[in-house]
Amino acid sequence: MIRTFFDEMYAADGQVRPHYREFARWLAETPEELLAQRRREADLLFHRAGITFTLYGDEQGTERLIPFDTIPRSIPASEWRVVERGCIQRVKALNLFLTDLYHDQRIIKAGIIPAEQVLANEQYQLAMQGLNLHRDIYSHISGVDLVRDGDGTYYVLEDNLRTPSGVSYMLEDRKMMMRLFPELFAAQRIAPIDHYPNLLLDTLKSSSPLDNPSVVVLTPGRFNSAFFEHAFLAREMGVELVEGADLFVRDDHVFMRTTDGPKPVDVIYRRLDDAFLDPLAFNPQSMLGVPGLLSAYRCGNVVLANAIGTGVADDKSVYPYVTDMIRFYLDEEPILKNVPTWQCRKPEELSHVLANLPELVVKETQGSGGYGMLVGPAATRAEIEAFAARIKARPNAYIAQPTLSLSTCPTFVENGIAPRHIDLRPFVLTGRETRVVPGGLTRVALREGSLVVNSSQGGGTKDTWVVED
Amino acid sequence: MRLTIRHETAYHYEDQVRASIQYLRLTPHDSERQQVLSWQLDLPRPVRAQLDPFGNILHVLTLDEPHAAIVIAARGQVDIDETREAEHESQSALPFLRFTRLTEADEALRSFAARECRKRKSRTALIDLMQALNQHMAYKPGSTEVDTCAAEAFAARAGVCQDHTHAFLACARSQGIPARYVSGYLFSAESEHMASHAWAEAWFDGAWYSFDVTNQLARAARHLKLAVGLDYLDACPVRGMRRGGGEQMHAKVLVTPTISVQQQ
Numbered sequence: 159m160i161r162t163f164f165d166e167m168y169a170a171d172g173q174v175r176p177h178y179r180e181f182a183r184w185l186a187e188t189p190e191e192l193l194a195q196r197r198r199e200a201d202l203l204f205h206r207a208g209i210t211f212t213l214y215g216d217e218q219g220t221e222r223l224i225p226f227d228t229i230p231r232s233i234p235a236s237e238w239r240v241v242e243r244g245c246i247q248r249v250k251a252l253n254l255f256l257t258d259l260y261h262d263q264r265i266i267k268a269g270i271i272p273a274e275q276v277l278a279n280e281q282y283q284l285a286m287q288g289l290n291l292h293r294d295i296y297s298h299i300s301g302v303d304l305v306r307d308g309d310g311t312y313y314v315l316e317d318n319l320r321t322p323s324g325v326s327y328m329l330e331d332r333k334m335m336m337r338l339f340p341e342l343f344a345a346q347r348i349a350p351i352d353h354y355p356n357l358l359l360d361t362l363k364s365s366s367p368l369d370n371p372s373v374v375v376l377t378p379g380r381f382n383s384a385f386f387e388h389a390f391l392a393r394e395m396g397v398e399l400v401e402g403a404d405l406f407v408r409d410d411h412v413f414m415r416t417t418d419g420p421k422p423v424d425v426i427y428r429r430l431d432d433a434f435l436d437p438l439a440f441n442p443q444s445m446l447g448v449p450g451l452l453s454a455y456r457c458g459n460v461v462l463a464n465a466i467g468t469g470v471a472d473d474k475s476v477y478p479y480v481t482d483m484i485r486f487y488l489d490e491e492p493i494l495k496n497v498p499t500w501q502c503r504k505p506e507e508l509s510h511v512l513a514n515l516p517e518l519v520v521k522e523t524q525g526s527g528g529y530g531m532l533v534g535p536a537a538t539r540a541e542i543e544a545f546a547a548r549i550k551a552r553p554n555a556y557i558a559q560p561t562l563s564l565s566t567c568p569t570f571v572e573n574g575i576a577p578r579h580i581d582l583r584p585f586v587l588t589g590r591e592t593r594v595v596p597g598g599l600t601r602v603a604l605r606e607g608s609l610v611v612n613s614s615q616g617g618g619t620k621d622t623w624v625v626e627d
Numbered sequence: 628m629r630l631t632i633r634h635e636t637a638y639h640y641e642d643q644v645r646a647s648i649q650y651l652r653l654t655p656h657d658s659e660r661q662q663v664l665s666w667q668l669d670l671p672r673p674v675r676a677q678l679d680p681f682g683n684i685l686h687v688l689t690l691d692e693p694h695a696a697i698v699i700a701a702r703g704q705v706d707i708d709e710t711r712e713a714e715h716e717s718q719s720a721l722p723f724l725r726f727t728r729l730t731e732a733d734e735a736l737r738s739f740a741a742r743e744c745r746k747r748k749s750r751t752a753l754i755d756l757m758q759a760l761n762q763h764m765a766y767k768p769g770s771t772e773v774d775t776c777a778a779e780a781f782a783a784r785a786g787v788c789q790d791h792t793h794a795f796l797a798c799a800r801s802q803g804i805p806a807r808y809v810s811g812y813l814f815s816a817e818s819e820h821m822a823s824h825a826w827a828e829a830w831f832d833g834a835w836y837s838f839d840v841t842n843q844l845a846r847a848a849r850h851l852k853l854a855v856g857l858d859y860l861d862a863c864p865v866r867g868m869r870r871g872g873g874e875q876m877h878a879k880v881l882v883t884p885t886i887s888v889q890q891q
Contacts (some may be wrong), residue, residue, distance in 0.1 A: 263719075277721035284722050285680035407648060408689045410677075438650045438866050441678075442774075449868040450648045451685045457677060 164310040164565040165556035165577055166231055172260075176501040177625045181203060181347045184339075185188075185229075193228070196338045197570060200226055203334060226331060227569045228338065231580055231600040234627040235349070241312060241584065242594050242601035245302045247484060249586045252317060252471045254457035254487040256296035259470065270486055271479045276470055280524070283432065283467030285439070285452060291465055292367050293589070298463040299427075300356070300586040301325075301598075304494070306565035308358050313497045313562065315581065316477060319468040321429045324599040324619075326331050326387035329394075349596035349624040355394035356461040357587050357595065365461045371424030373397045373415060373598040376405070378430050378446045388429050402430075407450030410457040427460045432466050438581040475501065476559050497558060502553040511558040512549065513544045518558045519609075520549065533609055534560050564609050567620065569602055579603045581611045582622065597622035628709055629664075630814055630851055632821055633702040636865060641873035643693040650865035652810070652854035653701040654684040660711040666703030679808075680859060682718075683854035688867075695771040695872075699865070709848040713834035720805035720830035721858075729858040730808075732797035733778040740798035748804055748809070750836055751827050753795075754845050757838045760794055766841055773859070789859050791840035795827045796858065807828040810862040811843070814849040823864065826850060830856050841842060 167178045167430035174182040185193075204226060258264050259276060266273045276282055301322030303315040332351055336343055362373045377388035379401050398414065405414055405423060413420035428435065434444040439452035454460050470476060478499045481492045500507040500518075501627070511518060515534050522530035532545040549556050566577035584598035600620040601611035611617040634653065654676065655663050657787060670688055679685040690697070726732060728735040734738070741760045744752040770785040777797040780790035792808055797804035806829040811822035826847065837847035856862035 273719060274721055274724070277719050278724040280725055283680070287680065287718075406646070406691075407687075408691060410675075410687060438648065438868060442860060442866075450650075450687055450689065452680075453650070453677065453685065456680075467817060 159345030163563050163577065163579075164306050164308055166565055166567040166569075166580070168623055171559045177232050177627050178531060180625075181230065181232065181342065183470055184342060184345070187231070193570075197228055200334055200338060203337070204330070210608045218291075224327060225604060226334060227618050228335070229568050229575070230335065230621040231567050231582070231602075232625050233597065233621040235624050237627055238349075238596060238624040240493060241304065241582075242596075244312070244314075244492070245300075245584050245586050247488065247490060247493050247590045247593055248302060248317065248480065249297060249300045249588060249592060250471065251484040251487050252300070252319060253294065253296055253588060255483045256465070256468060256471050257291075257294045258401060258487070260289065260467065265483065265486055268486065271476070275475060275479075279326075279470050279473060279475070279479075281432075281467065281473050283470070285456065286465065286467040286534065289456060290458075292365060292461065295365060295588050296465040296468050297471070298365055298588050300464075300588070301583045302494075302586060304582045304584070305562055305615045308563045308567065310565065311495065313495050314480070315497060315562075316474065316516040317480065318583070319464060319472040320431065321384075321464070322583070323384040323387055323429075324583055324601075325354060326390040327619045328585070328595075328597070328622065329390075330598040331619055336619040345488070347626040349598060349626075351595045354585070354595045354599065355391065356389065357593055358427075359395040359397070361587040361589035361593075362427055362461075362463055363464050366425050368424055371461070372422060373425040373427065374400045374405075374423050376400055376402070376426050376428040376430055378434065382429070384429060391548075405448045405451075407448060407454050410450075410454045412448065412451065412454050412457055412460045423460060425463065425569045427463050431523050432469065435462070440560070473523055474521055475503070475554075479556070497562065499503075500558045502549055502556040503559065508549070508553050511556075512546055515546060515558075517561060519556045519561050520556055523555055523557060527546060531610075533561065536609070561609070564603075567600070567605070569601065569620075571604070571606075576606070578606070579609055579611065580620065596624035628707045628814070628849065630707060630812075630821070631704045632812060632851065633700070634812070634823075635701075636697075636699045637825070640695055640869075640875055643695050643870060644690070644697075644872035645693055645870045646691040647689070647697065647867060647869035647872075647882065649688045649697070649699075650679075650787060650863065650866055651686040651688060651865055652679065652683045652787065653699065654686070655703075655811070655851060655853050656684055656706060658852065659714045659765050660708050660847065662708075664704040664706060666701070666705075669698075669700040669702075671699075679854075679861075681856050683856070684860070693871075705851050707848070707851065709846075712834045712846065713759060713831075714828075715834045720835075723805035723807045723830065724800055724803065725857065726797065726800060727858045727860075729776045729860065730793050730800065730811075731776060731778060732798045732801040732845045733781075736778055736781055736794065736797045737801045740783070740801050743798070744802050745883040748802065748828075748831075750831055750845070752802075753799060753804065753836075753838055756798055756839050757795060757845065758843055759864065760791060760798070760840050761843050764791060764794060765838075768793075786877070788839075788841040792825045793858060794825045795838060795840050799827070799829050807835070808858050809837070809847075809850075809852055809855050810859070810863045810864055811853040812851040813839075814851075816849065824850065825859065825862075828855065 297319040301318035322574045374391040412423040433441045435447045436451040437444045438449045484492045502508045518534045520532040564579040567580045568575045569578040580602045601617045602610045653686045674686045743756040767785040777793035780786035781794045810882045828835040854862040
């Protein structure tokens with residue numbers, strides 16, 4: 159099968175696209191030896207900064223450097239503005255959906271989404287039913303994963319409304335590029351992103367009705383794969399990084415233990431899943447959470463960002479309905495497209511999926527991180543058969559999509575420069591207003607031909623530029 | 628039936644507890660089946676009542692002065708309408724279709740449920756299921772732990788009311804019938820005795836019907852309802868954590884002292 163890929167830097171005729179011309183000129187002029195030296199420098203600096211990622215499913219709990227590629231992913235500003243509007247539109251609709259779902263459930267009554275699909279979903283939290291949140295915001299921090307098909311059309315691959323990670327790589331990649339290649343930033347106008355921590359703090363503060371709320375970042379601890387990011391964001395925002403044991407609840411209010419005695423906590427940027435937040439309300443085995451937190455939250459005495467129960471809106475089984483949500487709540491046409499999706503829970507769609515597995519990507523509805531998925535075109539016959547058995551055993555747990563070709567971007571590999579597949583995760587912040595810093599995190603699948611960009615699956619990252627055109 | 632009840636829970640510890648927190652679901656509320664005439668909860672310090680995610684009345688007791696014991700006492704008077712078959716509710720019951728760790732239906736529970744229900748989604752089917760579970764799982768105090776899941780107790784063919792209820796919930800949900808856990812008190816006419824108890828409710832046509840597997844009762848005529856939830860963890864009367872205190876020396880639960888029952 160011949161697949162055509164959209165390349166970010168080169169047009170089909172081999173010409174450098176206009177927004178990459180400046181970079182291409184610089185790349186041609188810069189001696190190879192210098193580039194290689196700078197790449198070694200980057201590795202060293204990342205290592206020294208301790209930017210690592212713990213691999214799941216690795217018994218040694220290996221900490222690994224996420225490979226950083228020095229060829230940026232560049233987006234023309236005019237194109238970015240459309241993507242930005244699309245992301246904002248989507249997150250607005252998703253927040254409206256969550257508000258509706260936990261209150262009037264108009265979208266169910268209107269017959270747009272089946273009641274059982276959301277209400278019997280494990281991610282639907284009864285604890286949120288009827289609870290009013292300040293500004294009706296559930297997902298304060300959202301990550302929208304985008305890919306581009308063969309003709310360059312952007313598609314939303316998934317929404318991340320629980321604890322989307324990766325923003326620290328976005329920020330560090332930019333710092334690194336500016337340090338290694340300052341001349342590139344002098345030669346053209348690349349939109350800055352270093353105000354992200356300020357926007358994040360502003361978003362977190364505006365999530366509370368208080369004038370100057372006290373904010374903390376709650377981490378599961380240093381064994382979590384994203385611990386570096388938790389510490390990084392707390393430091394950048396100038397707020398405390400805490401673990402569950404540093405917090406306690408008294409009379410439905412949350413306090414932080416400090417050497418000067420208890421200090422009230424008003425907003426918790428939590429990087430902990432719902433199930434671990436409060437051992438008295440959720441998983442009783444959790445040592446990571448804060449006993450009593452749910453009662454304090456339900457009394458309105460503390461803000462959790464993101465809110466509890468957002469998972470029902472980014473669940474892969476709910477994803478097919480997001481475009482309809484946009485039409486229903488905003489009365490607008492979706493700016494960004496959804497990838498066509500077959501739901502295996504529907505018998506007629508299941509048989510289509512089973513008959514076409516070699517062409518499809520199959521995902522677990524509850525999965526994340528690229529662990530429980532099948533990439534049909536890259537799988538062996540045996541792998542496909544094994545996966546088919548899993549789908550048949552639990553059809554509700556799977557969705558399938560056509561294999562998108564995913565755009566490529568030139569990337570440094572062992573033998574020079576070669577195209578590798580990429581995606582894009584812009585970070586959408588919702589507070590008083592909804593904002594996105596230009597660009598986002600570009601992940602790159604470093605293995606030739608691989609379509610899986612997750613860092614847990616050997617992916618790397620690139621600096622992402624929005625360039626004035 | 629009018630039930631007068633006093634329920635006292637006392638925890639004693641080896642050492643001083645530095646701080647503790649308890650989620651208490653020890654206060655019944657009015658419903659179609661029960662009317663609370665009076666109810667009082669005596670706690671070491673005053674606590675404001677709130678509603679938990681399932682609509683239960685919840686008290687969150689936080690103690691941060693060192694203490695060696697916690698005594699919690701509930702007492703009150705409740706009228707039970709013995710003729711009431713079911714309780715109506717406007718909220719969707721669909722969230723009660725999901726499984727939890729304690730109510731996960733393994734292959735054994737699924738096929739047991741399928742065999743007893745024979746594709747019938749009816750109250751009669753669940754009554755058959757209730758009786759079959761009662762036959763299958765002997766009532767045997769001490770045979771299970773508080774965190775034993777439905778599949779484990781079912782495989783061991785023994786348990787207490789909590790295990791009976793979890794197994795019933797797993798079966799009902801596997802048949803696509805929303806079902807929930809109920810904790811409360813049961814009055815036993817034979818022994819004039821009132822005890823903490825657990826049973827199940829399942830949803831048909833906009834109302835919740837009771838199924839007491841342990842006592843093979845399809846009507847909660849002698850049951851005082853305290854709280855509901857997806858499983859024991861959501862509905863249990865007391866769930867708490869503490870810092871310090873060492874071994875728990877003694878936990879005393881007393882439900883009978885001032886009981887009196889009058890037929891109306």
